[in-house]
Amino acid sequence: MVPLFDLTRQYQLLKAELEPVVLAQLESGGYVLGPIMDELEAQCAQELGVSHTVGVANGTDALQISLRALGLKAGDEIITTPFSFYSAAEVVADLGAVPIFVDIEADTLNIDPRQVEAAITPRTRGLIPVHIFGLPANMDALRAIAKKHDLFIIEDCAQAWGASLNGHAAGSMSEAGTFSFFPTKNLGACGEGGLISTNSAQVAEKCRQLRVHGQSRRYFYDEIGYNSRLHTLQAAILKVKMPHARDWNASRRRHAAHYAQLLEGTPYALPVETPGAYHVYHQYTLRVPQELGREHIMKTLAERGIGHAIYYPHPLHLQPVFDHLGYKPGSLPISETACEEVLSLPIFPELREDEVEQVAAALKAAL
Ligand SMILES: Cc1ncc(COP(=O)(O)O)c(C=O)c1O
CATH class of the missing domain: 3.90.1150.10 (Aspartate Aminotransferase, domain 1)
Known part of the structure; x- marks a missing residue:
């Protein structure tokens, strides 16, 4: 008998470290955002080598919120891979934009940059490569194409916490990276969680605004947003697990x-x-x-x-x-x-x- 995965083994190893932190968080009464979230975001930014990270409710919301923050509009096209989990294509379509699928490389199973350029139209706004199974996509080639055609890139890093390419962390090589902390991921919470990484203060600010209903200041709303905060208890758990x-x-x-x-x-x-x-x-x-x-x-x-x-x-x-x-x-x-x-x-x-x-x-x- 060999399980496909077994989350209880990790829990047993981390029990002594995790339980006091979780209990202290419960005792504190701080259950929404708060200092622990700021600390986790700073710790993640440092680990990924980016200026900002923003914790959100899950990896799917990380994709949706970063697409909104980068200005995706209904009718725009996003080029992505057909060989992945559904989220990236799902959120593009949910925003009224169009996922355009191009084929993958047979050996890496990642999006094939040679197929991307031919799929670009005047409506193309961006690319979402997925670092599938933890292997970084060919970001050098994708970035060259994006630069030439003035497109943004969002790296879907849901499966790639800690992966890198030529020393650059997955999630640091484009306008934004999106992560999932689903329990089975390489860095998993004890429940759902997600994160956006970016080097743009403007994109980070927009994501922070969108994760709390689009509010610019308390009870003032500039746009339609989401209720998509990373849970504070999960942030406390992730702070223990990340190192x-x-x-x-x-x-x-x-x-x-x-x-x-x-x-x-x-x-x-x-x-x-x-x-x-x-x-x-x-x-x-x-x-x-x-x-x-x-x-x-x-x-x-x-x-x-x-x-x-x-x-x-x-x-x-x-x-x-x-x-x-x-x-x-x-x-x-x-x-x-x-x-x-x-x-x-x-x-x-x-x-x-x-x-x-x-x-x-x-x-x-x-x-
Ligand atoms: C490649 C990929 N993108 C996005 C997601 C979505 O993440 P979540 O389940 O946290 O919404 C997942 C995980 O399931 C994934 O594997």
């Missing part, structure tokens, strides 16, 4: 290296790490060539009690909600094939070496 995140990411990388060593020479296509990238393996996702039959491999894993998942089984451009955009099967073939082949294995910091060995043995047995 551990580098070690946790290092453990994930050790597990990934172990998987790579054990699976070398098999027909599985293993995750890649591009030059200059520090991959934080939010997921360890390999590809099962179609002739091997992913269903058959998953059956063997299930028989041995080994957790596994398909992230993602269906690309965003073919979701019913986007039917009206006119994409058809075959429109973005690399993403579609990836959805047929990907398989994510157990990876979390507290996973044991013998568990990695059990997973690899099951994958080999399935062949």
Whole structure:
């Protein structure tokens, strides 16, 4: 038996550190924003190497609020990846703008900058690359395109806390970065949470305003906003957890290296790490060539009690909600094939070496 993830292991290790902090916060009576939030935001800004961070209720709101802060309007177009969680495309559409999907790179599974330029129209306002599974997208190429066409970039870093490219943290390489503190993320709260990072004082100010209903000063409203504060109790928890995140990411990388060593020479296509990238393996996702039959491999894993998942089984451009955009099967073939082949294995910091060995043995047995 190897679980896909197990949050109780981390809790047991952190219990002595976490519980007094949570109790002290409860005793304090300070339950909304407050000094602990300011401290967490400063700590996150320092860790990411940006001037400002703004805590919000979740990673989806972080995307929506940063899009608003960067001035997205109804009818604008945002170019993004079809191989990701739904949020980025969802919030673009929710704001009355149009998600434009372009294909991914077969090896990194990240948005392919070569496809981006061809998709730019006079209505394009920005790009949302997702650092998928913790591997930074090709930001140098994306930034060059954005600069040439006067577009903004929001990095969706929900899966990439602590990842970097040539020494620059994910979330520091564009107009804004958005993070999720969903419990299973590399840095996870004990509930929902999110964060926006930016080097622009103006964008940060706008995000702060939008997270409290768009109010400019107490009970004065300039625009429609959101009720989207990061919970103070979660901020207190994250303040304890954040200093551990580098070690946790290092453990994930050790597990990934172990998987790579054990699976070398098999027909599985293993995750890649591009030059200059520090991959934080939010997921360890390999590809099962179609002739091997992913269903058959998953059956063997299930028989041995080994957790596994398909992230993602269906690309965003073919979701019913986007039917009206006119994409058809075959429109973005690399993403579609990836959805047929990907398989994510157990990876979390507290996973044991013998568990990695059990997973690899099951994958080999399935062949
Ligand atoms: C790539 C990506 N973007 C956005 C989100 C949304 O984050 P949240 O669940 O905190 O709203 C997630 C997480 O689920 C994600 O994986």
